Amino acid sequence: MEVFSMVSGARLIVDKLRENRVKTVFGIPGGAVLPLFDELYKAGDIEFILTRHEQGATHMADGYARATGKAGVVIVTSGPGATNLATGIANAYLDSSPVISMAGQVPTFLIGYDAFQEANIFSMMIGLTKMNFLPRNLEELNSALENAFKIALSGRPGPVHIDIPRDVQLMEGDPKNNIFSYSYNPPIPSDEEIFLASRMIADGERPVILAGGGVIMSGASSELVALAELLNAPVVTTLMGKGSIPEDHPLSLGCVGMHGKLSAIRAVQESDVLIAVGARFSDRTTGKLSGFAPGAKKIHIDIDRSEIGKLLKPDIGIVGDAKYVLSKLYSNLVKMVQKGKAGRWGEKLKQLKKESEFLYDYDAVPIKPSTVVRVLNDYVTPSDFVTTEVGQCQMYASLHFLAKRPRQFISSGGLGTMGFGLPAAIGVKAAFREQRVFDIAGDGSFFMTCNQLPVSVDYNLPIIVVVLNNYFLGMVRQWQELFYDRRYIAVDLKGKADIAKVSEGFGARAFKVSRVGELKEALQIAVKQNETTVIDVIVEREDNVFPMVPPAATLDHVITGR
Amino acid sequence: MAIDENKRFIVLRVLNIPGVMERISSIFARRGINIDTITVGVINGKSSQISLTFDLPEDKFENIVKVLEKNPCVLEVKIGSLESDVVREAFVAVLRDCDANVSDYIRIRYRARTTLLSESRLLVELLADPRMVNEFKEEFSDRIESFSRSGVMIHTLNHYRKLKA
Ligand SMILES: Cc1cc2nc3c(=O)[nH]c(=O)nc-3n(C[C@H](O)[C@H](O)[C@H](O)COP(=O)(O)OP(=O)(O)OC[C@H]3O[C@@H](n4cnc5c(N)ncnc54)[C@H](O)[C@@H]3O)c2cc1C
Ligand SMILES: Cc1ncc(C[n+]2csc(CCOP(=O)(O)OP(=O)(O)O)c2C)c(N)n1
Ligand SMILES: [Mg+2]
Secondary structure (H helix, E strand, C coil): CCCCCCEEHHHHHHHHHHHHHCEEECCCCCCCHHHHHHHHHHHHEEEEEEECCCCHHHHHHHHHHHCCCCCEEECCCCCHHHHHHHHHHHHHHHHCEEEEEEEEEHHHHHHHCCCCCCCHHHHHHCCCCCEEECCCHHHHHHHHHHHHHHHHHHCCCCCEEEEEHHHHHCCCCCCCCCCCCCCCCCCCCCCHHHHHHHHHHHHHEEEEECCHHHHHHCCCCHHHHHHHHHHCCCCEEECCCCCCCCCCCHHHHHHCCCCCCCCHHHHHHHHCCCECCCCCCCCHHCHHHHCCCCCCCEEEECCCCCCCCCCCCEEEEEEEEEEHHHHHHHHHHHCCCCCCCCCCCCCCHHHHHHHHCCCCCCCCHHHHHHHHHHHCCCCCCCEEEEECCCCHHHHHHHHHHCCCCCCEECCCCCCCCCCCHHHHHHHHHCCCCCCCCEEEEEEHHHHHHHHHHHHHHHHCCCCCCEEEEECCHHHHHHHHHCCCCCCCCCEECCCCCCCCHHHHHHEEEEEEEEHHHHHHHHHHHHHHHCCCCHHHHHEEECCCCEEEEECCHHHHHECCCC | CCCCCEHHHHHEECCCCCCCHHHHHHHHHHHHCCCCEEEEEECCEEEEEEEEEEEEEHHHHHHHHHHHHHCCEEEEEEEEEECCCCCEEEEEEEEEECHHHHHHHHHHCCCCEEEEHHHHHEEEEEEEHHHHHHHHHHHHHCEEEEEEEEEEEEEECCCCCCCCC
């Protein structure tokens, strides 16, 4: 039955959120979005999580999106509300995360006239999003909403922003038309291409699979593991691909790159066929590109055509979905190779693994940051999540935390945004209320977004923040130590601010520890109680993260630190 | 005048919505690529055509074409060339010290429209291959009082050079 039904712009937005099964939205209201907030109030079935700063809202939506693979949604006001989105949206863009942000805007007739809280958000967002919209009437709003979810989630995911002028929220009508309808046809690679790649792989003796974030986005982990097992090929990951293979799997060698594991670095450098899937050859992964896997034939699989040949010119480039291509490769190769025999790595793998094992010092006081993460492993179950901040803390997490499944490890890779981890953890928790969520933090990063702790407390979204507190911007200090002759400038955080007290002030439970025993006690309590908890771990101040490949050097120049 | 091998000619079919020009130009600006000419025409209510010319080495060109192709506002990217497509630029100039002979010469040599504005001032309207426009500019450099040029429009002759993946 066709019914002519008048809706307001604000109502239309709420309807579209429901249609896309959005249950949780993050943000902060203001004058230019009041009509929309009033509609959210009337709707009642969409939970609104009020954050303390809009940047945090974007990281929450981003964490939500990465943990679920669904869109994370943010709603804020115009002007400062919208400019505060910039960092979080840029962060989502670089890590290909489907965040949908909406900001109020001044009424259409005032746009461009320097109205109160007007900023040129449209132009700002062009460079930070996969797509953005500024609808001027209901039809355009309808179209923007229809397309936003499709664009954010299809192909290579990414953020989409919509500015919604106040008068458009209030307009009434029955919008049916779409100004344009975004259609995405997933690229289907030819059987021939895949056959050629299969032959190249079968001919290799030391194959290595490099798995990136795209494997996780594609949901291709079981295909990845199956192919690795078939070929007896070790799997190394990028930071974003961490967890695409369980890191306790015998063929998992961990992350490769500037702070990669020795085993991963050595295997890549010695490989004769490198199968890169859903990875974009970032400089952090490859080191100096010309010396990356120098003896290997390279196969690059990515859903984004513009990634193939962007930096590395592969011998074979395949544009397609990781899950599809990996399963096709498997069915070809299962006929070409004897299971588990293709890779002739033999004992070499075990040897590589053994050589790069870490030694943990459980007695040092203050405790070493690597030990903190090692200990933490025992408290994280496979269904739990771990987010990270940025810096040494993040690299200790990457090296010493073993991810057991895709989407378990959530980190700001591309933009490297300090302050991401804590709000992201809250966003993850909003999606998975039964699971525990840990944030492995640095003190510098902690202070960037700790103002979001009350959100965790207020909405009963408890998270466990473990701060590796070195009273330093440690990663920068490390560079100044190694490459600037210890000329430390602007890295000392002094340590007068008491993280435990600050956290208690925000309503969290807090611990301050410096020994393994104390850390374990605190963790024991934290995982038992369902409360927002901050564990301020005073760690060795000038510990350095190793291995490390110096900037612009090839992976062969890795400093082991031993 | 020789046009070097790094000169690029592309035609985009894009959505006819506000902000598309900024979206496209920011792809170039971000990479520090100077757009030499840009012309736009509406094709129908829903789409427009943008012709762009710029300098870029081959290895970088391939990536930018793919980046343009994946932009949600871009419906199609065609790569044009001076040799096999119709590449035209409009050029309007006012020349001094001209008489009817010069006017005739310009009409015939350049297939231009000419109008004597006064005894010796000549209005020239030319639609030509940009190389021809440059030639005209050089030949009459000492007589050109003022001029405007439109930027290049490209009409591809149904060929579509697909880039390899
Ligand atoms: C302090 C610091 C240190 C770092 N050190 C390292 C390091 O040592 N090693 C390292 O690797 N990184 C490191 N990083 C992270 C680095 O900056 C990049 O973010 C990361 O390497 C990118 O990972 P990726 O290549 O997997 O690509 P992502 O950014 O995860 O992109 C995913 C890729 O997969 C593609 N894709 C998406 N969906 C699909 C699909 N369905 N099928 C196929 N393909 C798909 C996308 O098109 C894209 O190319 C560090 C970051 C920081 C902040
Ligand atoms: C928002 C932001 N500002 C600056 C930087 C540059 N930076 C990278 S790591 C780092 C230090 C991080 O300090 P902390 O959170 O204490 O972690 P640590 O390295 O000490 O473990 C800085 C300043 C950044 N990545 N993000
Ligand atoms: Mg620190």
